[in-house]
Every structure is written in C-alpha cells, then in structure tokens.
Amino acid sequence: MASPLLSRVSISNATAGNTISFSSSVSNGLLWRRSAAFPDKSRRKVSTVQAKIREIFMPALSSTMTEGKIVSWIKSEGDVLSKGESVVVVESDKADMDVETFYDGILAAIVVGDGEVAPVGAPIGLLAETEEEIAEAKAKASKSGSSAPPPPPPPAPAAASASPAAPAVAPAKSAASAPVPDGPKKIVATPFAKKLAKQHKVDIGSVVGTGPFGRITPADVEAAAGISPSKSTGVNEVSPVAAAPAPVAAAAPKAAASPAPPPIPGSTVVPFTTMQAAVSKNMVESLSVPTFRVGYPVLTDKLDALYEKVKPKGVTMTALLAKAAAMALAQHPVVNASCKDGKSFTYNSSINIAVAVAINGGLITPVLQDADKLDLYLLSQKWKELVEKARAKQLQAHEYNSGTFTLSNLGMFGVDRFDAILPPGQGAIMAVGASKPTVVTDKDGFFSVKSKMLVNVTADHRIIYGADLAAFLQTFAKIVENPESLTL
C-alpha cells in the first residue's frame, strides 16, 4: 500500500460497482496531520503552501496489483469535487473500481490520462483547494510530468515479443541452442511463456528457446527465472504417446541449468519421436520408486513340450508366459497391486498383463486384459490383434496403459538374464531370459540336463516385500513346471 493515509476502503456492495476511497497530501503524513489539527485555512496557507495541493495516488485495489490503468476520469480538470465523490475509474488486474476523493477541492490537473497506466502509489492527479492554487498545481503537474513521470509500464506483451534487445545471448549459448541459427533472429515465445516472463520479470530476449522451431516455451522461462517448473499445469492427454509435450517441458529446465558438454563434432541430434519421448518420461519417473529384484530359475522342459503341442493352434510363448504369470498373480494379489500415493495399496480388480514390444525404434506395451480369465487360445488371438494394431499405430489408450503387471522377454536373443525397470504405476515387472539346457542335480544327487530359464522380477518395495515376491515366483515356477493347468 502506497500511502498510510489510504484509510477508508468502502466496497459499497457486490451489486453495485466497487468503490474505493482514498486521498493523500503531497507532503508527508506528519504534515498532513498537523494541518488537519489546525483547520484554520488562512494560517495553513501561510505555513505550508503546498499542503493544499493534494496528490491523488494510484490506489492498490488488490493484493496482487502492481499497476493500474485509468479507465476514465469521471471528473475533468477544473471540476469542483466534494468529499466522497467518485473521481476516476481505475482498472486493476481484477476489476474496475471507482475511486473517490476524501477532500473537497478542485481537480486541478490530471497527471495520468485516460487509458494510461501508472504504478501503484504514483500520482495520477492533483487536487487544489482553491481556484488560486489551480495554476500552481498545473505548474506542478507539468513539472512532475517531466521530473517524476509515471515509470514506463513494464514491458507490454507487444514490446516483449518484438524486442530484439538481446539476441546475442543465443549464439553465446550455442551448445544449448543448436537449432537456433546464428545472427539476430525474431524471438518467438508462446503466449504462456510471455505471460510467465512478465510475471517473473524475466527478459524474454535473454531466454534460450528449446521448443519446436527454437521457440521459447513456458518451461524455458521458468528455467530462466530459476523456479521449478510448475507441476504440469498443462493438460496431458491420457495416452503416453500424446503426453510427450510434458516430458519435453519438464526436462528442459535441467538441460538449461547445467549446460551440456559441447557435442563431438559431426554428431547429429535427432529429437525423440513422441513414443520415445514418452518412454524417456516414464523412465525418469521410475526413479522415484524404491525397487528391488528377485531372481528365480525355472525348468521349462514341460512348458517347451506343451508349446510344441499348442503352437499349431496359434499359441505363442508370450501367451503361455502371460497366462502363467496371470495365474500366479491371482494367488498373490499384492504383486498385482500398485502404490499410487505412497500411503496405500491399490489392489487391482483385474489382472492385466502388459507385454513389452519393440516396434519401429520405439517401445510399447500392449495389454492382455483379464489374462487370468481368458483361455490360452483366446489370449493368443487377442495378442495377435494387439501386435497388429500396435504396428498400425492404432492401439487405443486402454490397450496400452491399463497393465497391472509387465512381462518383458529377451530370451529370443539368447539373453540369459536381465534386469527390467519398473514402469510407473505398476507393482512389478518380470524379465524373462532364454531357456537353456543346463546340468542340474536332483535331490538324490543325480545329474541331468534340463532346460532352465532365469526370471528376474523387479518390484516396488513400498508394497511388495521380498517374501511376497519369492512366494509369487515359487508359484510361477510351479505353474510353468507343471503347465497342464495353463490349457484349462
């Protein structure tokens, strides 16, 4: 609040326009009080001449208001004002309000005219007590007009967008701004980026744009202002593919904060596809979950035999493994649960097995829904459809983001064991290695050669503990080693 004298704020009522009363004198508060204590006009005239020319200040009409625009002066210069009368309409960031005077007098001069902007506390008009003082007030107004003009309004949006003030910064940070060509270039900033820049008083010309076509995004401005990106105020489309813009925005400030080492000459930068960006986002997000891993050997001779039998009917190994995992999950619901808020278990009502698939340089996880309920043949058929849809990029959102447990199989490449990253929103993921002939000893000490496959489950330790996972794996191994139940 600019003046301690702004004493009465009368908001008349909600139905009528809001009205603010205020007034002040040119001199400081002490003087004013003294003059108020000695209402004898003639004496005052002798002692303090300026005291009778009062300034009308730009009032603060809301807590967030820093400047106000004069909508219109209700009174014009020379009008006689009486206490409580509305003098001027001021527009704040929130509303238009009538501002009324606290003093009788004559509106001697208007310092800030209609449509002009002044910061809170700046004089916008002068009030004279008598007609003789009008000339004096006018002189004062013209003087103050030159000596203490209302500071120029902070860069208006137009100025900000057009300002070619600091294009030199861009080449300086060439590493971070690879797509920006050298030489002065028009600054392109998105509407929200401009708003943020104004709000945080960031010179938009000094911000390096990392958005498409080198444009300045809201995240760039936030990075420049040194604030953490507002937690996704943007709207995410549900699909991870379309959520891509968010990770770009979230990652940008980090990149800008710690300048990357200069690229090795001749290297090429290929931006992520939307699918790759979604993967990147999910992977970074996964770091916030405390995970652990438990491995388990599973003998697969019987499973292999079964596979040979059902293969002609279109059953794939993926379907067999998904079915086995789903049946094991049915007995261990906690492994099918997820931890959404760090405070509770979310037990999922259905067992939806997501299966990681590498596709066109990307990675997607089509989901076999209700894998425990569907029979093997239906499951295989469903899987075939999903893969075809994934190739054609026609998967619906629920077909790739409704998984409750993920299966990742690199066995076909000869990988014997690996470690998977737990995707956000799920409780566990199973990494399946290749099934290989291995010498094993049975409990009687006889050696034999059996096909053995190592599975490794990564789980969220907030909800799934070691014993849970071990018990689940034991069940899984039992199902795979006695696979008859899979065909039921």
Added chain:
Amino acid sequence: MHSSLSLSFSSSTAIPRSGYSSELSCAAPPSPLNLRFCGLRREALGFSSPKRNDSRRVVVSSRGRSTKVSASVSENGSAPKAFDYDLVIIGAGVGGHGAALHAVEKGLKTAIIEGDVVGGTCVNRGCVPSKALLAVSGRMRELQSEHHLKALGLQVSAAGYDRQGVADHANNLASKIRNNLTNSMKALGVDILTGVGTILGPQKVKYGKVGFSENVITAKNIIIATGSVPLVPRGIEVDGKTVITSDHALKLEFVPDWIAIVGSGYIGLEFSDVYTALGSEVTFIEALDQLMPGFDPEIGKLAQRVLINPRKIDYHTGVFASKITPAKDGKPVRIELIDAKTKEPKDALEVDAALIATGRAPFTNGLGLENINVVTQRGFVPVDERMRVLDADGNLVPHLYCIGDANGKMMLAHAASAQGISVVEQVTGKDHVLNHLSIPAACFTHPEISMVGLTEPQAREKAEKEGFEVSVAKTSFKANTKALAENEGEGLAKLIYRPDNGEILGVHIFGLHAADLIHEASNAIALGTRIQDIKFAVHAHPTLSEVLDELFKSAKVHAHVPSPVSEPVTV
C-alpha cells in the same frame, strides 16, 4: 413456473384493463403453440382481443383454415393453379426444420430440399458438436482448477483426456441430433428431397443430385434457407490440417501446442475455451482494436479478464492476417500480420496451427437467383423485414422468402428458425413481423456469455436519436447464493432500460449458466413485459435465476407508470 402463475391471475379475472394487460395475457393462453410466436413487435402486438381469439381458432381448425388461405393466395397470383406443394424449403438446417415443422402444424403440404446432410451447419458443423467439445472443456477446467476443487473440499488426481474419445463424443452427438431432426420431419410427413435445389422461376424449383436426372416441382411458396459456410479471407490457405476452419476443428483431429485463432467473436472465443482446456496455448488475431467486438463493452472487458487474461492466451488487435501458410516441409504455420488501418506489414507469427474464425459467408451460389432477377449483396439474399425476397429493383418477389444465415439479418440457428416460423405465419394468412431484438444469443465459454437486445452504446445512441433516457442496472453473481454454493461467483448481469416507462432495451449476462438465464429477459422483451411488472415475478430460492430477479428489482422505474398486476387478486 412462478411467473406464469402470476400472469394467469390477470387473465383469469377481470381486472380493469390498462394498455399492458392485453400484452400480458398474450402469455396466458394455455396453448403452447401461441406462446412460441409471441416474438412480435409491439405494433404487431396491438391486436384487439377478438382478433387474437381468431388466431387461436386457427390452431384449433388449422387444416380447414389453411386451405381457405391458399385459395386466396392462388387467386391473385399468376402462377399455375395446382401446386405440388404448399411450401418448399431449400435447405434442411435448423431454420428449414423449424419452418417445416410449423408449416405442417398449419396444415401445409411441405417438402424440404437438402443437398448435403439434414441438420445443416448447426447440427453437423456448428453449435451442436461444439457444445460437445465445450462440455468436455468445462469439465477439464473444473478438474484442473486445483484451487477451486480444494475450496470445495475435493481431491482429484491429475485429469487427462483421450482425444479420440472427445472427438467421438462430438461426432456421436451430431449424428444423434441429425437423426432426431430427420425423424421428426419424416414422422410429420414432410417430404425430404435429396439434391441441390435451384429456383427456375416463380414458384418453381428443380432439385437433384449432380449427374442424376433432375426433378422439377412447383410450390405455392418457397423459402430459401441455404445457410452459410465458414468465411476464409483472401491470402489464407486452408489445408484442413494445420490451417483449419471450424468445420475441421470440430473433428478435433489434433490438439496443437500453440494455435492462432483469427477472429475473437463467438466462434473464436468458444474454440479458445476448448483448446486451452485441452492444453494448447492460443494467440488471438483480431482486426478490430479490441477483443470480442459485438459484445457489450463492459461484458467484453469482464469476459476478457476471466476468459483471456488468466489463460494461456495472448492477442494481437488491430491487425489482419494477410497471409497464412500451412505447415509443410518441417516448417510451422506462418502468419503474416498487417496493420488493419495502414495495411503496413506489422509482424509475423510462427505457430503450430491456425483456426480461421472470421465469420461466415452466405451459401447462395447455384440457387438460381438470376432466374428471378435477384442480386445478392455480398452473397446475402436481400429481404425485407418480413423475410420477403427483394429483386434487383427493390421490388418484392412474390411467394419467395429467405431465412437464416442466407439473408444475414442475424446469423444464429434459432433466429433462422424464428424467421421460418414467422414466414409460415405469413403464408397462412397471419401477418407477422419478427422482433430481432428479442432474439437472445449466447457464447458457451466457461463461464458463459449471453445477451438480448441492445448493447449499452447502441441503446445510448438510440436514446439520443429518439430523445429518451437510458439507465443501467447491474447485479453481480457474487451476491447469488447458488453461484457461491458452486464457488462460481465470477459474473455480472447488466440491464439496460428506459426509466421513464420501464421498457427493457437489453440484457447482458456473463456468468455461470448465463445462456440459460437470458430467456427470462428475452421473453420479457418479446412479450413487451415491463420491469415494474416482471419485478414481482417470484423466483425459486436459491437459484441462479435470482441474479435476474435482483437485476429487475434494482432497476429504478419512475413511479407513475401504471402496472396491471399492482392490485392484489385472491384466487
């Protein structure tokens, strides 16, 4: 409900009649048919009561009456005596549909010609699918407004959407309404003729699909209701993908990160609401010096504070988009701006998409207007206040009417329908002039904007010319219990009226459900209800309608004006 009760008191008992009671009782007849056509000018309302009874008789024995009327029409016409149809409507949009339904009610044998799909712009590419998108954007906005939800004590985890699902909702709604429209006409026996309709001469129309044999039919009266298409100014290349019109945008094929919207009227404003709710940033390009031209300035200013400033929107005003090139070869959409007055190049924008919302152009090509010596004005069919088509010499073309966007009087779906009904009234022997000042309009942003009648500057200009006084009353939604319960106190209702006689000149509302609230005011204007009367109508508490109740009560009408409901009546 309550207001109709209080009105029926006056008609059911013999109260000393004043000048207003006759108008009031217009609302009282129980037949809903009559209620719909009260959008008369005051002079048209000045019927004596026997005449009004007469019009009610028309409804009762409509069939017999209309044949009599048609006989008299053909007597003084020179055209053939036997017609295929009493009425042929070219264009099955909302205007044509409204006219067709009313024509059947009046006993006319009616046909409607449609070259595309039934429902026209409104149902297929306009009001209807856009409302589906806005329903989604409204909910998204609510779910994203953490502050707002918290104030209500609600917790919602991050809201998301499935673009295709949203697009499907809009599309499904359009097809549902289209089917409803088609079925309602079929059920009533309106012949739906497929093909492009062309006027061959007086009372003669041909229609047929391109490449098929054409049929010629005769009609006693013809209504042109061909509507409009999005207007694309010169220099703008629409590719349907990155540079689009509302036709494409309603399919919501993609949600760009940054979209420029050319034009900040109803269409542009509604789309800015949709796009920002779905996560886009928006840049408005407006040729006039301020955003939202056409709205009452005060409402526009408040709307800008709520709908534009806090959102991810910026704007360029006073500029034309002289050239817009779609995105291709890895380059973004490029928009060149020139000063609207000096025509000098001003700026250039690079955005992900551009939506052209500069208005709509009448669709009147191929209508065969040259066959009857009618020359369009900027594409619009010239008409008089009764929607009768005027030829090149300014003479009336007999038996030919034009309604809706094609005449450009008021480009709103419900205005077209009202004009159609007015025309049917005329051709069935009852003179009727539609009072366009009683037709409400609404913009379905969140919150909504609605209006009826004059804006304040228009009212003041009229007042100056005609020498009467204008007063303005305002109420805020902040004082309304229901709005506060919804935590949606942002809003303003504004009444522009004559303090000398209490006539309502205009009402403008910005706030929660403004589009639904406006009808109390538009009905009052249509029926000629004065403020001193309507202020006694009772509103249920607590409802948003009390915003208007308070508005009427806060108006200060000079006391000497007589009021017909001032005397207590017991029932």
